[in-house]
Amino acid sequence: MIDSIKNKNIVLVGFMASGKTLTSRELAKRLGIERVSTDETIETREGCSIADIFKTKGEPYFRQLERGIVREFASQTGLVIDCGGGVAANEENFDALKRTGISFYLNASPEAIHRRTKGRTDRPLLNVPDPLEKIRQLLAVRDPHYRKADHVVESNDDNIGKVVDDILHILKAH
């Protein structure tokens, strides 16, 4: 166990398809600590996919669930928290997570995000005629929020091992 993360969480934020899920899995494995995900918890509790929740109950309902789960996770310690892309764009969410966690922004370009999400339909916000333009617009609004993370880690190529190594390196120096 790395001393700096005792009694803390590790919080991964960033845009959709920035590598948070794979990175959080590998990081939790390497550190031998529990991993949780806001999206997966919502899907398990609601018994349906995020896309279906957006479709049947709407985005405000999803955001309300998300805020509740963020508070639950932020009140615990010893977790790697994989945050859905909208979590840290909400200031109250991010403030709560930062109180108990060391946060990392996985920073990926619009082009890398577009390459990874092309042809998929599981992210309702990107099911639009011009997804690359939508990614650019949303990222421009969200990037300043994500940058309030304690650390920024570059995540443009698909090398999750490198992202995990970078995070572990930072944690050891913390």
Ligand code: S3P
């Ligand atoms: C969202 C990101 C998604 C998911 C939902 C909304 C967003 O999570 O929470 O589709 O607002 O950016 P990922 O970042 O894991 O794709």
